[in-house]
Amino acid sequence: MSEFAIGVRESAGVHVLDLKGYLDAHTTPLLEEAFKKLLAEKKYRIIVNCRDLNYISSAGLGVFMAFIEDVRAEEGDIKLSNMTVKVFNIFDLLGFPVLYDIVKDEQEAIAKFGA
Amino acid sequence: MQNSVRKKEIALVSTLKLPKKLSLNVPSKTEHLSEVRDFVSDAARRFGFADEEVSNIALAVDEACTNIIKHAYHFASDKDITNKGQHFEPDKVAMPDMKEYLSKYKRGGLGMLLMRKLMDKVEYRIQPSRNVVRMVKYLSA
Known part of the structure; x- marks a missing residue:
């Protein structure tokens, strides 16, 4: 079984999803659900x-x-x-840094949200 | 220096002790992907691949199996993964241009692209009622 878990918390008005473990075709429904829930609650700063x-x-x-x-x-x-680095390399291989804001740490992300 | 030479010799011996073929059959369910990755990682490590290459090979095989489970069998779980599912014509699957792809936010279809980026060769052999995905990764000198 793939081990994967998501934690959800709020930090300075921004919602943080903490991902842990292995995200593959078996475990992605958990992440989908987490996003759907946030969007249903109109939480768009993630x-x-x-x-x-x-x-x-x-x-x-x-x-x-x-x-x-x-x-x-x-x-x-x-x-x-x-x-x-290992996970970033996969994002990078497909050119995802062009589309997504990938930052060093949570503080930088919060600052960019202006929170 | 002598130690490192000796270590290399030992590694070579253990490589030679490997069987020529290692095989694993799993039901076509996504819950078995981790088992597939563990199996492939262990084999790749024993063949002498470095950690990064081991991860890349395991990911490529994960993608191949995921494609088989999703597209060939449409999530039917009573099939083993050797890919005997729906006829597949790789030439008809266009490789996406990533900039265009990302700008249009299209989802899915990234698996084959990853496989080709991570491995040295990806070949599809279509046999009667059986599709074979063969991926090759060369050991660096």
Whole structure:
């Protein structure tokens, strides 16, 4: 079984998703649900903290693609922080840094939200 | 210096002890992807690949299996992953231009692109009632 968990918390008016473990085709529904819930609650300023994310496949990358447009249409954003080199390399391989705001840490993401 | 030479020799011996073929059959369910990755990672490590390459190979195989589960079998779980599913014509799957792709926020279809970026060769062999995905990664000298 793939091990994956998401924690949700609020920090300075911004919602933070803490991802932990392995994000693959089996575990992506959990992340989809977390995004859907935030959007249903009209929470559009989102940070995804990837500090404990060990692995991501294209299924996981696809989830970010699915929600970014809706979030930005509401003048919010999904910012990704604290990524390990290994996970960043996968994002980079597909050119995702062009589309997503990938920042060093949570503080930088919060500052960019102007929170 | 002598130590490092000796270590290399030991690694070579253990590589030679590997069987020529390692195989794993799993049901076509996404919950088995981690098992597939563990199996492939372990094999790649024993073949002498460095950590980064081990991760890349495991990801490429994950993508191949995910494609098979999702597209060939449409999530039917009673099939083993050797890919005997729906006929697949790789030439008909266009490789997306990433800038255009990202600018249009299209979802999905990234798996094959990743496989091609991570491996040295990705080949599809279409046999009667059986599709074979063969991926090659060369050991660096």
